[in-house]
Amino acid sequence: SSFDVRSYGAKGDGVTNDAGAFQTAWNATCKVNGGVMIVPSGYTFLLQPITLNGNYCQSKVVVQIDGKIVAPNKPQWSKIDLQLILFSGMGKGITIQGNGGTIDGRGDSWWSAGGNRPHALRIVDSSNVTVTGIKVLNAPRMHVFIDNSQYVHIFNVTVSSPGNSPNTDGIHLTHAQHVEIYSSNIACGDDCISIQTGSQDVKIHNVDCGPGHGYSIGGLSANKTESQVSDISIYDSTVSNALNGVRIKTWPDGNGFVRNVTYSNIKMKDVSMPINIDQHYCGGPHTCPTTSTNAVAISGVSYWGITGTYTHIPVSLDCSKYKPCRGLTFSSINLTPSASGNIPKGYPFCSNAYGRVLTSTTPPLDKCLVSEAYDQATAPTPAMAPNQGRTQALLWGAAAPARNVFGLFFN
Structure with a gap:
């Protein structure tokens, strides 16, 4: 059964707040197994923040977005909510699909204001989630935020905001497991895809990223918290005109682990730093704490065919x-x-990085890495405290002396 939002009072004139009509249409859709809520093409639907709760929904509900959904401009928001559209508690499955339909967060009125800014589309506490065939534009903050959800498929999605729009991650994952993202285009002002704590079994492929900050794991473990990320594969993808290519970033004095990560067949074009691990990340041009004695453990990271x-x-x-x-x-x-x-x-810059080089590389990495067989107890002490963040200096211009770099090559 189909439930057109216009049949429930939505005007689609881009001026009237249609959130109430959307809520009524959703309530009707939710009662039907396989129900389809239709946002028709040819109309612009203005929404104030709305929560579409699935706790009492039947299974396999579909939201078909063919028209245009727009957020209010910043002064017209009825309340400063965490997101424009929230799908919550979809334990029996949700498909958000479209034929080029759009969600426009109108973030340009937010980006220069600072402070808390809402996300465009957020899905939380859900399972068997599919997002496909839509465009998410100009989010005040995150474009697509997947939170505490499992078995998520995102494909044929376009994310677009200017390269200078702050903190506008394209797709943001936290506590997300069994996720596949593919055949999508992401341009934004922060991480194209951000993988945060609690994320496991994530596959990303055939994605074009840029502008943006690349494919990032982290920043993890701010404020001495514990993070766990594992089993991540990113392959057959591109990064262009970006700050980073593939990056792992963790705050000093955190706990937990990042392990079993594979990057393969990723093409870079005009990327400031294509390969980056930073265990002294401090959220941009900030000073790291000077007493950190712990860190998130990073292990089992492979780079194949990064060109x-x-x-x-x-x-x-x-x-x-x-x-x-x-x-x-x-x-x-x-x-x-x-x-x-x-x-x-x-x-290349290496500090406290242990591993192996299987082929010749450009630039040469054989004398940059420390051999796994090398005895750490005999290694020279770095020339500077590890919490001063040389990578921060490279990217943000803060003054920091270079460290000693040591290593061995082995066959």
Whole structure:
């Protein structure tokens, strides 16, 4: 059965608040197994923040977005909610699909204001989630936020906001398991895809990212919290005109782990730092704490077939003295200076990074990594405290001295 929001009073004139009509249509849709709520093409529906609760829904509910949904401009929001559209408690499955339908967060009135900003589309406490065939534009903050949900498929989705729109992650995962994201285009002002604590078994492939900050795990474990991320695969994808390519970022003095991560066949174009591990991340150009003695443990990270061009430094592995990065593997890495502009040749930076190089690489990494067989007890002490964040300096311009870099090559 189909339930058109216009049949429940939605005007679709872009001026009238249609949230009440959407809620009524949703309540009717929810009562029917396989019910379809239709947001028709040819109309613009203005929504104040709305929560579509699925706790009493039948299974396999569908929301068909073919028209345009727009948020109010910032001064017209009825309340400063956490998101424009929230799907909650969809334990029996939810499909959000469209034929080019859009959700426009009108974030330009928020980006310069700072402070708390709402997300565009958030799905929480749900299972068997599909999002496909829609565009999410100009979110005040996150575009698509998946929270505490399992068995999620996102494909044929377009995310678009300017490269200078702050904190506008494309797809943000937290406590999300068994997720697949593919065949999508993401352009934003922060991480194209952000993977946060509690995320496990995530596959990302055939995704084009840029502009943005690349594919990121973290930042994890702010305020000395514990994080766990594992079994992440990102492959057959691209990054262009971005701050980072593939990045793992953790705050000093946190706990937990990141493990079993594979990056393969990823093409970079004009990326500031294509490969980046930063265990001294402090949320941008901020000073890291000076007393940190702990870190999130990073292990079992593999890089295969990472190729393309960089605009700053090709590889930075800034790992913790207290919990060094372990089990790093590199093969078929070919990163060269960008042809656009006068980009000097960059050299890899490694600190407390243990691993192996399986093939010749550009830039050479064999003398940058520390061999797994190397005895850490005999390794030289870094020239600076590990919480001062050389990667922060590279990206944000803060003054920080270089560290000693040591390593062995083995066959």
